[in-house]
Amino acid sequence: xxxRPRSPGRHFLQIPGPTPIPxxxxxxxxxxxxxxxxxxxxxxxxxVLEKAKAPFKTxxxxxxxxxxxxxxxxxxxxxxxxxxxxVLMFETGQFAALWKVMATNLGxxxxxxxxxxxxxxxxxxxxxxLRQDKxxxxxxxxxxxxxxxxxxxxxxxxxRQVLDKLGHPALLFVDAVSSLxxxxxxxxxxxxxxxxxxxxxxxxxxPGLAFNAxxxxxxxxxxxxxxxxxxxxxxDMLNNNASGFFPYTPAxxxxxxxxxxxxxxxxxxxxxxxxxxxxxxxxxxRAVVAWGLEILCKDPKYYSPVVTSVLVPPGHDADAFRAxxxxxxxMSLGTGLGRVAGKVFRIxxxxxxxxxxxxxxxxxxxxxxxxxxxxxxxxxxxxAMAYLAEEARKSTxxxxxxx
Numbered sequence: 001x002x003x004r005p006r007s008p009g010r011h012f013l014q015i016p017g018p019t020p021i022p023x024x025x026x027x028x029x030x031x032x033x034x035x036x037x038x039x040x041x042x043x044x045x046x047x048v049l050e051k052a053k054a055p056f057k058t059x060x061x062x063x064x065x066x067x068x069x070x071x072x073x074x075x076x077x078x079x080x081x082x083x084x085x086x087v088l089m090f091e092t093g094q095f096a097a098l099w100k101v102m103a104t105n106l107g108x109x110x111x112x113x114x115x116x117x118x119x120x121x122x123x124x125x126x127x128x129x130l131r132q133d134k135x136x137x138x139x140x141x142x143x144x145x146x147x148x149x150x151x152x153x154x155x156x157x158x159x160r161q162v163l164d165k166l167g168h169p170a171l172l173f174v175d176a177v178s179s180l181x182x183x184x185x186x187x188x189x190x191x192x193x194x195x196x197x198x199x200x201x202x203x204x205x206x207p208g209l210a211f212n213a214x215x216x217x218x219x220x221x222x223x224x225x226x227x228x229x230x231x232x233x234x235x236d237m238l239n240n241n242a243s244g245f246f247p248y249t250p251a252x253x254x255x256x257x258x259x260x261x262x263x264x265x266x267x268x269x270x271x272x273x274x275x276x277x278x279x280x281x282x283x284x285x286r287a288v289v290a291w292g293l294e295i296l297c298k299d300p301k302y303y304s305p306v307v308t309s310v311l312v313p314p315g316h317d318a319d320a321f322r323a324x325x326x327x328x329x330x331m332s333l334g335t336g337l338g339r340v341a342g343k344v345f346r347i348x349x350x351x352x353x354x355x356x357x358x359x360x361x362x363x364x365x366x367x368x369x370x371x372x373x374x375x376x377x378x379x380x381x382x383x384a385m386a387y388l389a390e391e392a393r394k395s396t397x398x399x400x401x402x403x
């Protein structure tokens with residue numbers, strides 16, 4: 001037990017996931033555990049498996065594993081591919097790099113299109129490489145939709161257009177761990193074969209659930225996969241899910257929470273939800289620019305609605321700055337990962353957040369910059385506040401005009 005005095009008020013969890021959990025979701029998770037082979041669970045399971053299709057915008061199956069998003073990656077790879085298959089990946093940041101490591105460990109042959117982590121996946125570079133693949137040796141293209149390490153978002157629809165234009169049969173895998181229910185994703189319309197997601201980001205749940213939304217093409221590929229699998233088997237999952245059950249013990253109480261979280265998303269409305277994330281991202285970027293600091297993502301085309309990665313000036317330590325903010329203002333900011341460790345801090349603006357949440361977070365950052373002695377202009381909070389106030393005014397006028 002700590003001898004430090006209690007810190008009143010809520011902790012500001014401004015990392016790009018896990019995100020704060022709404023009270024209604026917490027109360028749902030707090031339900032008594034029930035028999036996962038009984039009729040009550042069967043009813044809940046069938047309902048959740050159907051409702052889970054909505055954020056993916058799919059009519060195809062969504063498979064739910066008790067796992068992290070990393071487990072979702074492995075499930076996607078081992079159910080559709082075979083050892084030795086070449087796969088094409090784009091280096092958008094640390095999580096793309098980790099996906100490549102996994103592919104290598106599994107015995108696949110990943111090819112990495114390298115970048116400086118300051119852009120999302122570039123459709124032109126992907127097209128150039130696939131055009132060279134005359135024999136269609138590449139079996140899958142793996143893209144991180146929203147890279148939280150770098151604060152970049154990749155244009156998935158454009159990448160699908162590249163595959164279609166070239167008539168390339170490669171499967172399209174999309175990591176939507178941090179983008180699902182934060183950024184629009186259209187699994188069916190964009191021709192994604194496996195969309196991978198996790199529970200702890202836009203879905204506003206604790207970590208512990210991994211998702212694979214799968215296309216019919218991916219299901220067909222799974223019949224010819226050369227990988228051995230047991231825990232990750234889609235076939236076992238789908239066979240059991242058909243009757244409302246799972247092949248092994250599911251994360252029962254997280255499924256209760258998912259049931260409620262999906263209701264909350266519907267109640268807000270996905271269009272409003274996506275607009276909210278874009279608004280908070282823009283307010284954050286305006287603050288960063290007004291401070292005179294640099295956003296890691298250098299091309300606005302790839303700006304993330306989920307997280308903004310901020311470079312600290314040379315000679316300053318981003319992790320020391322984060323420690324000062326945590327110590328003085330009870331706020332957690334995201335750390336720099338991989339090649340940008342110690343060079344950036346990350347401001348998460350996703351999940352169950354509102355305008356005042358974002359303003360509180362940006363106030364903590366600006367005060368932290370002062371305490372850390374990081375050169376900046378004292379104008380970031382004001383710039384964000386002015387933008388959000390103007391957006392609120394426009395929204396009020398729009399509602400009034402519609403009445």
